[in-house]
Amino acid sequence: MPEEAFRAEARAWLEKNAPAEMRDGGIGEEFVCWGGKRWKFSSEAQKTWLMRAAEKGWTVPAWPKEYGGGGLSKEETKILKDEMKRMKVRSPLESFGIWMLGPALLKYGTEAQKKYFLPPIARGEIRWAQGYSEPNAGSDLASLQCKCEDKGDHWLVNGQKVWTSYADKADWIFVLVRTDPKAAKHDGISFILIDMAAPGVSTKPIRLISGASPFCETFFDNVKVPKEHAPGVSAIVGEINRGWDVAKYLLTHEREMIGAGGGGLFATRGLGEVAAQEIGLEGGVLADPLLRAKIAQAEVDGWAFLLTIERMKDEAKAGVGMGAASSVLKYYGAEFNKRRFEIAMDSGGSKELEWEGARTNDGKLAKSWLRTKANSIEGGTSEVQLNIISKRILELPDA
Amino acid sequence: MPLVLTEEQQLLRESARGFLDEKAPVSALRKLRDSRDAVGFSRPLWKEMAEAGWAGVLVEERHGGSDFGFVGAGVLAEEMGRTLTASPFLSTSILAATALRKFANKSQQDALLPKIAAGEALFALAVDETSKHRPAQIAMRAEKSGNGFRLSGDKTFVADGHVADKIIVAARTAGAPGETGGLTLFLVDATAKGVAAERTEMVDSRNAARLKFDRVEATGEDVIGEVDGGAAVLDGVLAAGNAGLAAEMSGAAQAAFAMTTDYLKQRTQFGRVIGSFQALQHRAAQLHVEIELVKSVVLKALQDLDGNFGFAGITCSLAKAKAGEVAKLVSQEAVQMHGGIGMTDEYDIGFYMKRIRVAQEMFGDFAYHADKIARLRGY
Numbered sequence: 029m030p031e032e033a034f035r036a037e038a039r040a041w042l043e044k045n046a047p048a049e050m051r052d053g054g055i056g057e058e059f060v061c062w063g064g065k066r067w068k069f070s071s072e073a074q075k076t077w078l079m080r081a082a083e084k085g086w087t088v089p090a091w092p093k094e095y096g097g098g099g100l101s102k103e104e105t106k107i108l109k110d111e112m113k114r115m116k117v118r119s120p121l122e123s124f125g126i127w128m129l130g131p132a133l134l135k136y137g138t139e140a141q142k143k144y145f146l147p148p149i150a151r152g153e154i155r156w157a158q159g160y161s162e163p164n165a166g167s168d169l170a171s172l173q174c175k176c177e178d179k180g181d182h183w184l185v186n187g188q189k190v191w192t193s194y195a196d197k198a199d200w201i202f203v204l205v206r207t208d209p210k211a212a213k214h215d216g217i218s219f220i221l222i223d224m225a226a227p228g229v230s231t232k233p234i235r236l237i238s239g240a241s242p243f244c245e246t247f248f249d250n251v252k253v254p255k256e257h258a259p260g261v262s263a264i265v266g267e268i269n270r271g272w273d274v275a276k277y278l279l280t281h282e283r284e285m286i287g288a289g290g291g292g293l294f295a296t297r298g299l300g301e302v303a304a305q306e307i308g309l310e311g312g313v314l315a316d317p318l319l320r321a322k323i324a325q326a327e328v329d330g331w332a333f334l335l336t337i338e339r340m341k342d343e344a345k346a347g348v349g350m351g352a353a354s355s356v357l358k359y360y361g362a363e364f365n366k367r368r369f370e371i372a373m374d375s376g377g378s379k380e381l382e383w384e385g386a387r388t389n390d391g392k393l394a395k396s397w398l399r400t401k402a403n404s405i406e407g408g409t410s411e412v413q414l415n416i417i418s419k420r421i422l423e424l425p426d427a
Numbered sequence: 428m429p430l431v432l433t434e435e436q437q438l439l440r441e442s443a444r445g446f447l448d449e450k451a452p453v454s455a456l457r458k459l460r461d462s463r464d465a466v467g468f469s470r471p472l473w474k475e476m477a478e479a480g481w482a483g484v485l486v487e488e489r490h491g492g493s494d495f496g497f498v499g500a501g502v503l504a505e506e507m508g509r510t511l512t513a514s515p516f517l518s519t520s521i522l523a524a525t526a527l528r529k530f531a532n533k534s535q536q537d538a539l540l541p542k543i544a545a546g547e548a549l550f551a552l553a554v555d556e557t558s559k560h561r562p563a564q565i566a567m568r569a570e571k572s573g574n575g576f577r578l579s580g581d582k583t584f585v586a587d588g589h590v591a592d593k594i595i596v597a598a599r600t601a602g603a604p605g606e607t608g609g610l611t612l613f614l615v616d617a618t619a620k621g622v623a624a625e626r627t628e629m630v631d632s633r634n635a636a637r638l639k640f641d642r643v644e645a646t647g648e649d650v651i652g653e654v655d656g657g658a659a660v661l662d663g664v665l666a667a668g669n670a671g672l673a674a675e676m677s678g679a680a681q682a683a684f685a686m687t688t689d690y691l692k693q694r695t696q697f698g699r700v701i702g703s704f705q706a707l708q709h710r711a712a713q714l715h716v717e718i719e720l721v722k723s724v725v726l727k728a729l730q731d732l733d734g735n736f737g738f739a740g741i742t743c744s745l746a747k748a749k750a751g752e753v754a755k756l757v758s759q760e761a762v763q764m765h766g767g768i769g770m771t772d773e774y775d776i777g778f779y780m781k782r783i784r785v786a787q788e789m790f791g792d793f794a795y796h797a798d799k800i801a802r803l804r805g806y
Contacts, residue, residue, distance in 0.1 A: 300801060300804050300805065300806035301804075301805065301806065303806060304805065304806045309806070312802070313801070313802065313806065314801075314806045320801060320806060321794075321797070323801070323806065324797040324798065324800060324801040325797060327797075327800060327801070327804065328745060328748050328749050328752075328793075328797055328800065329720070329749070331724070331745055332720040332721070332723060332724045332745065332749045333720060335430065335720075335723035335724055335727050336719055336720050336722075336723040338430050338723070339430035339431070339722070339723040339726065342429035342430045342431045343430075343431055345429070346429065346431045348431060356715070356716050356719055359712075359716055360716050360720070411709065413712075414708065414709040414712040414713065415705075415708070415709075415712075417712035417715055417716065418708035418709065418711055418712040419708075421712075421715060422688050422708075422711055422712065422715060423692075424688065424691060424692065424702040424703065424707075424708050424711065425692065425700055425702055425703045426703060427699070427703045427704070427705070
């Protein structure tokens with residue numbers, strides 16, 4: 029379909045179907061619809077919007093139609109997102125199923141797995157958690173020990189995962205487990221899908237420095253996982269003992285997302301505006317010259333970063349991109365986001381340090397500032413990204 | 428427009444790279460320096476570049492140019508940045524060609540653009556009067572005198588000022604230093620009575636001069652754009668110049684970085700190649716990321732100049748600021764990672780550090796352009 033025709037169609041559909049309450053431009057935790065069996069909709073409008081979007085396939089516009097998607101091309105997906113942004117329409121659904129498991133299943137899943145697992149993700153019926161890190165497997169993820177034994181008709185899983193996002197609210201979990209303890213560390217890992225309602229699965233939220241508990245510890249105590257969740261639907265994604273390939277592919281998606289967050293969600297130009305409001309102008313420029321310099325530097329870097337996201341997308345489309353671009357974006361996006369929030373806290377001064385109370389919406393900025401500190405840790409630390417860049421792109425030798 | 432080069436632009440890059448590697452490697456600049464060459468670049472090489480369409484890269488075909496556009500010009504500047512090629516490309520083919528094509532009248536264009544394309548005339552742009560780029564501070568006077576003007580004042584940091592045939596000079600027809608209004612751009616013959624050029628030997632061994640104007644006669648026909656309307660002309664010309672310098676510095680930074688990673692893979696200490704040390708790997712990886720950001724802003728600025736010339740100033744400032752800052756960082760890290768050999772004149776890396784230092788200063792450094800962006804954003 030020609031671009032302009034699709035734009036008109038998308039606009040008309042959004043106009044007709046996106047409820048007025050869902051058109052406030054709300055971005056951020058309190059506006060997100062995560063879906064899942066236990067999801068409590070914040071309003072009737074949120075529910076209606078999810079149902080209508082899912083019906084159209086536009087919760088996951090780029091996925092094929094047969095798996096609950098919209099079957100849109102990359103260009104059409106971008107147009108739809110542009111239009112949603114322009115009309116300030118909230119995203120109907122966000123989830124780890126959409127960001128991570130979906131792409132991994134589309135690439136590595138069998139036809140039966142795709143048909144069984146993808147549509148409930150697209151409809152927001154099943155909420156997924158990610159079981160990757162362990163207490164002794166963080167940056168060195170491939171040293172993970174969570175055990176998975178072949179017991180004939182089922183798998184038996186024993187071990188612990190940590191930093192499992194929202195595991196206490198999730199219905200299912202995708203987990204990296206060790207299926208061959210004798211193989212080299214990257215070779216004995218499998219990627220398995222587990223129903224969290226199974227006996228022996230338990231979770232415990234972790235309280236963070238921001239006061240929130242978005243992450244959990246997740247325990248597997250003699251958990252029996254059927255070999256097939258339904259006839260022909262294997263619990264293992266990809267080949268047994270080749271789970272590392274799936275894990276790496278999925279991490280690439282995660283990194284791009286975290287990286288894009290550094291520039292995508294908030295415009296840097298806001299920093300100067302906010303500072304001008306808080307601190308005031310003198311002779312037409314911000315009254316604090318050193319803070320002004322920091323903001324201007326951040327604006328240059330933030331803008332350069334946004335253009336780099338755009339360029340790398342364009343290069344990927346044109347097929348001239350280089351590998352490991354996701355590490356470049358993850359590294360810079362995470363570091364930049366931290367820097368941005370440090371500046372926002374500098375601008376806010378003592379007011380933004382009020383942890384409770386209506387004046388700061390219970391320390392909203394301060395909590396976000398603390399949250400950004402995880403950006404350079406989650407999904408592979410900044411140091412791990414630099415390792416990847418130096419090895420894969422610069423081809424510097426191992427020690 | 429997608430932020431990628433078109434196929435035609437990629438081909439231009441490949442052919443430019445082959446040409447420059449063969450005919451103008453860093454050793455050519457070294458030779459110009461060591462022989463104290465009076466011109467400061469190779470005239471036969473410039474002739475060849477003109478024949479390849481480089482001199483007229485921004486000149487329309489009807490004036491004999493190749494008309495590759497600003498992205499094309501940036502591709503060439505970037506490639507010349509890799510090899511540190513000394514040429515009149517910036518002053519003649521970017522600055523003067525932009526001034527003439529975008530702001531001059533028809534008779535000026537018809538007379539001069541074909542000469543630029545043919546490599547027959549060299550130009551220089553004279554703006555700065557103080558050691559930091561502050562165009563609003565221009566004090567040079569252009570006094571009304573009969574039907575014309577008389578220009579008096581001093582200019583500094585004028586690239587190719589001692590070899591140019593024509594000088595485009597910014598002078599004040601009204602207002603006082605500090606005001607952007609009241610500036611006018613004049614085309615002056617280098618041989619005109621009262622013009623004196625002193626070549627300044629620079630850190631980077633590239634061309635620059637101080638110029639003195641003593642009651643130099645000019646007429647209304649020598650004005651580019653409107654009398655008192657020079658600020659707008661200067662904005663457009665300097666935007667193009669800054670994008671060109673940013674592209675050149677991107678190329679120089681990429682070349683210096685490539686030399687450095689090669690060195691990290693060869694140099695052995697403590698029984699292992701030093702590139703296996705994580706302390707160096709992480710610094711190298713950070714430089715790689717910064718260079719990726721530079722490539723993006725440079726291409727964006729060049730595309731904006733082609734697509735929306737009147738509004739390209741801010742992205743050109745962005746490109747110049749980011750490219751200058753990163754290129755400086757890369758050249759410093761390059762010398763450090765090379766260790767002692769990086770400090771020797773015999774090794775080429777020092778030439779990159781020197782050129783980048785000069786290029787980032789020309790037409791406004793990081794602070795100048797970041798300040799400009801901040802003001803445009805209201806803080």
